[in-house]
Amino acid sequence: MDNKRLTLHKNHIFKDQRILLGLIIILMIAVVGIINPKFVRLTNITAILQQISVLGVLTMAMTMLLISGGIDLSIGSMMTLSAVVVGSIIMKGGNLFLAVLAGVGVSTLCGLFNGVIVAKSRCMPLIITLGTSQIFYGISLLIAGGSFINFQKRLDFMRKVQLLGFLPLMVIFMIAIVLIMYVLLNKTKFGRRIVAIGGNEKNAYLSGLNIDLYKIITYGISGVIVSIAGLIFAARLNAITANAGSGYELDALVAAVIGGVTFEGGRGTVLGAFLGCLLTGIISNALDILGVHAYVKIVITGAIIVGAVVLSNIENARKKQ
Amino acid sequence: MKIDTGNSVPIIKMQGIVKEFPGVRALSDLTFDVYKGEIHCLVGENGAGKSTLMKILSGAYTPTAGSIIINGHEYRELTPALSRDLGIDIVYQENDLVPTMSAVENIFVGKEITKPGGFVDFKEMLARVRALMEKYEICIDPLQTIENMSVADQQFVKILKALMNESKLLIMDEPTSMFNEKDAGKVLKLVRNIADKGISIIYISHYLKEVLQIADRITVIRDGSVVRTYDNSSRNVSLNDITTDMVGRPVDMFYKKEPCTIGDIMFEVKGLQLSKDSPVINFNVRRGEILGIAGMIGSGRTEIVRAISGADSRYAGDIYLNGQKLRIRNPRDGIKAGIAHITEDRQRLGLMLNGSVLENTLLVGLPNIKSGLFYNYKNYTSDAQSIVERLKIKTHSLLQPVIYLSGGNQQKVVLGKWLYAKQSVYIFDEPTRGIDVSAKAEFYKQMSALTHAGNCIIMISSEMPELISMSDRVLVVRDGAIKCELTGEQINEQTIIKEALGVKDHG
Numbered sequence: 001m002d003n004k005r006l007t008l009h010k011n012h013i014f015k016d017q018r019i020l021l022g023l024i025i026i027l028m029i030a031v032v033g034i035i036n037p038k039f040v041r042l043t044n045i046t047a048i049l050q051q052i053s054v055l056g057v058l059t060m061a062m063t064m065l066l067i068s069g070g071i072d073l074s075i076g077s078m079m080t081l082s083a084v085v086v087g088s089i090i091m092k093g094g095n096l097f098l099a100v101l102a103g104v105g106v107s108t109l110c111g112l113f114n115g116v117i118v119a120k121s122r123c124m125p126l127i128i129t130l131g132t133s134q135i136f137y138g139i140s141l142l143i144a145g146g147s148f149i150n151f152q153k154r155l156d157f158m159r160k161v162q163l164l165g166f167l168p169l170m171v172i173f174m175i176a177i178v179l180i181m182y183v184l185l186n187k188t189k190f191g192r193r194i195v196a197i198g199g200n201e202k203n204a205y206l207s208g209l210n211i212d213l214y215k216i217i218t219y220g221i222s223g224v225i226v227s228i229a230g231l232i233f234a235a236r237l238n239a240i241t242a243n244a245g246s247g248y249e250l251d252a253l254v255a256a257v258i259g260g261v262t263f264e265g266g267r268g269t270v271l272g273a274f275l276g277c278l279l280t281g282i283i284s285n286a287l288d289i290l291g292v293h294a295y296v297k298i299v300i301t302g303a304i305i306v307g308a309v310v311l312s313n314i315e316n317a318r319k320k321q
Numbered sequence: 322m323k324i325d326t327g328n329s330v331p332i333i334k335m336q337g338i339v340k341e342f343p344g345v346r347a348l349s350d351l352t353f354d355v356y357k358g359e360i361h362c363l364v365g366e367n368g369a370g371k372s373t374l375m376k377i378l379s380g381a382y383t384p385t386a387g388s389i390i391i392n393g394h395e396y397r398e399l400t401p402a403l404s405r406d407l408g409i410d411i412v413y414q415e416n417d418l419v420p421t422m423s424a425v426e427n428i429f430v431g432k433e434i435t436k437p438g439g440f441v442d443f444k445e446m447l448a449r450v451r452a453l454m455e456k457y458e459i460c461i462d463p464l465q466t467i468e469n470m471s472v473a474d475q476q477f478v479k480i481l482k483a484l485m486n487e488s489k490l491l492i493m494d495e496p497t498s499m500f501n502e503k504d505a506g507k508v509l510k511l512v513r514n515i516a517d518k519g520i521s522i523i524y525i526s527h528y529l530k531e532v533l534q535i536a537d538r539i540t541v542i543r544d545g546s547v548v549r550t551y552d553n554s555s556r557n558v559s560l561n562d563i564t565t566d567m568v569g570r571p572v573d574m575f576y577k578k579e580p581c582t583i584g585d586i587m588f589e590v591k592g593l594q595l596s597k598d599s600p601v602i603n604f605n606v607r608r609g610e611i612l613g614i615a616g617m618i619g620s621g622r623t624e625i626v627r628a629i630s631g632a633d634s635r636y637a638g639d640i641y642l643n644g645q646k647l648r649i650r651n652p653r654d655g656i657k658a659g660i661a662h663i664t665e666d667r668q669r670l671g672l673m674l675n676g677s678v679l680e681n682t683l684l685v686g687l688p689n690i691k692s693g694l695f696y697n698y699k700n701y702t703s704d705a706q707s708i709v710e711r712l713k714i715k716t717h718s719l720l721q722p723v724i725y726l727s728g729g730n731q732q733k734v735v736l737g738k739w740l741y742a743k744q745s746v747y748i749f750d751e752p753t754r755g756i757d758v759s760a761k762a763e764f765y766k767q768m769s770a771l772t773h774a775g776n777c778i779i780m781i782s783s784e785m786p787e788l789i790s791m792s793d794r795v796l797v798v799r800d801g802a803i804k805c806e807l808t809g810e811q812i813n814e815q816t817i818i819k820e821a822l823g824v825k826d827h828g
Binding site: 187188189190192193195196199200202203204205206207208209266267 | 379381401402405411413417418419420421422426427430431432433435438439440441
């Protein structure tokens with residue numbers, strides 16, 4: 001796209017979140033790789049990618065919603081609900097294909113449910129989805145009854161089938177979702193329209209767009225993506241409880257924000273958000289490899305997140321109102 | 322262009338339009354029509370109902386009663402989509418573009434050109450924008466993102482966006498209010514150009530000279546209904562007739578500052594630099610004086626006063642009031658020192674829009690009178706009431722949120738807030754932009770009164786009559802530096818414009 005190139009003037013290049021994040025990631029890989037060469041081995045790289053595959057997919061859903069001017073804090077429980085539905089059908093001896101279909105369907109319905117309420121009530125999506133998150137969690141509890149849902153290794157193919165011998169299917173899924181989201185938001189009519197809605201909703205309305213419909217569809221697509229995250233999640237853990245996915249929505253939000261996506265809408269890039277997600281994954285893995293104590297690791301992770309967000313916002317902080 | 326209003330049928334006719342908002346009747350029984358290829362100017366004080374009328378045409382508002390006849394069909398109401406399908410397009414006064422997208426994409430929001438599969442065809446869109454730019458002789462960078470564009474270029478993007486729809490009727494709401502005269506001239510030429518190609522234009526403006534120069538017909542609106550429609554096809558309508566119609570009584574358009582004894586130097590700025598490499602600025606204002614600051618938009622006028630009042634940080638320089646050096650690091654310090662800063666953007670910077678008239682008026686002044694943890698604004702209603710009466714602010718209650726007031730009344734609330742705070746140095750940045758003539762007169766009267774009370778005023782303005790008739794002295798700013806100081810007879814339109822543009826006299 002030509003217009004991207006024009007906005008990247010020389011002095012803007014370090015302000016571009018993607019380049020900044022890329023440099024930080026390369027620096028981290030270099031430093032940690034020198035301290036402990038195990039870090040840069042192919043098996044560890046595969047491990048990192050597997051570790052972030054659930055978050056990566058969720059971050060894409062969150063990114064799309066944020067750019068379109070929305071937000072969804074229920075994607076953690078939505079993902080769990082979707083996985084619980086898949087698992088309970090498998091446990092009853094159901095067909096795997098039908099189970100997956102049901103999982104995708106439930107999650108899509110949850111997304112549409114959020115979308116309809118947000119669009120039609122014109123309430124803040126932050127609060128609405130915080131509420132629906134409880135609903136989805138409650139339904140998961142009703143289905144799972146507080147005990148483990150076991151996938152009976154039926155989803156193991158997602159980990160075992162590997163492209164080129166090092167890229168498991170779940171990682172391929174994540175990469176595919178990232179690419180699809182990039183094309184959707186940058187190249188398609190639908191995508192450009194939701195970016196326009198996020199950037200200036202009043203203008204989009206006056207341009208004759210059916211804002212409500214676009215919002216509902218956006219939340220619906222987010223639901224589909226979340227169900228894919230649910231499948232990867234199930235494949236990785238093989239057994240889950242109804243609250244296994246809680247907290248993921250905030251991780252996805254943080255990854256997107258580190259990647260330069262903002263709450264105000266219309267701003268941010270898919271690549272940036274993915275790099276934000278990759279960065280959190282690399283930090284977590286590096287701290288493990290360096291043998292940092294688990295509790296200390298949590299503190300350091302938090303500090304690095306705060307640092308990254310502050311650093312990326314430094315221009316705005318200097319400007320006064 | 323001579324419009325044949327006798328024989329042909331208007332492309333749009335609005336009949337008996339009524340629009341009521343809670344507590345306010347914005348339009349009452351209004352009738353209005355537009356013919357093909359005409360420039361129909363709509364004038365009236367702020368709050369007269371022009372913007373409401375236009376929002377009904379664009380489908381943003383639903384009329385309470387009345388009908389709209391377009392191409393022989395009668396409509397009770399329009400929606401944005403229907404309005405656009407009927408060929409009506411509006412260029413809003415407020416910024417209504419997507420700041421993060423390029424000009425091309427903004428022009429095509431909602432009507433993107435696609436390749437099979439729903440993919441956007443950027444190349445084709447760019448080509449069409451370029452073709453349109455050539456047709457109407459508009460010169461902008463279509464690939465630039467909106468937030469990196471000048472205000473003037475953004476305005477051209479909005480106009481291009483409307484033209485791309487192949488609209489039959491283009492509504493322009495104050496298209497030149499953000500411009501200096503040179504850019505305004507460009508817009509006017511473009512408007513004429515568009516009308517000559519057969520597109521009708523409804524043109525709303527406070528700049529009456531502009532209106533007289535460009536209009537084929539002029540309709541004056543007052544209190545929600547039409548006062549009169551003038552035929553201006555031979556450009557012979559007089560300014561006086563229109564202003565009389567607008568306010569219902571003759572107005573002194575060029576209010577002059579009342580003579581006032583000018584005292585000692587009261588306020589002084591020494592060695593001010595906004596950044597390391599920016600020019601050094603020195604000036605002073607005397608007691609009872611109005612110091613005008615002229616310059617093109619973007620010349621750095623606003624930045625200078627923002628640095629003085631503490632809104633922006635400064636690199637170097639000292640500020641003195643009555644010989645005392647002030648320590649100003651932020652607006653709080655500025656206010657404590659006695660500086661009032663009436664900012665140029667009242668909606669964004671000057672008011673709590675959802676707050677009441679009461680709260681907005683007392684906001685700055687009350688902490689000076691009362692300390693402690695708890696405020697009860699209601700104990701000070703009489704204070705606010707006196708400000709409202711003094712400035713003739715039209716509001717049906719002190720508890721009315723200012724967002725519902727007209728632009729002129731909003732601006733009066735801003736002034737009222739600072740008057741209540743009893744400051745001594747008043748900085749006005751474009752005090753009368755986009756407000757009607759009677760509100761303007763009120764502003765000028767208050768400014769005179771302030772100088773009589775022994776205060777001093779720094780006034781940035783793009784309006785020549787205002788600068789010339791109100792200022793005792795004028796500084797002209799260009800490229801962030803004070804280029805010259807004008808006094809007495811030197812203060813005239815030609816000198817100011819020449820200095821502001823940096824044009825040298827030949828011979």
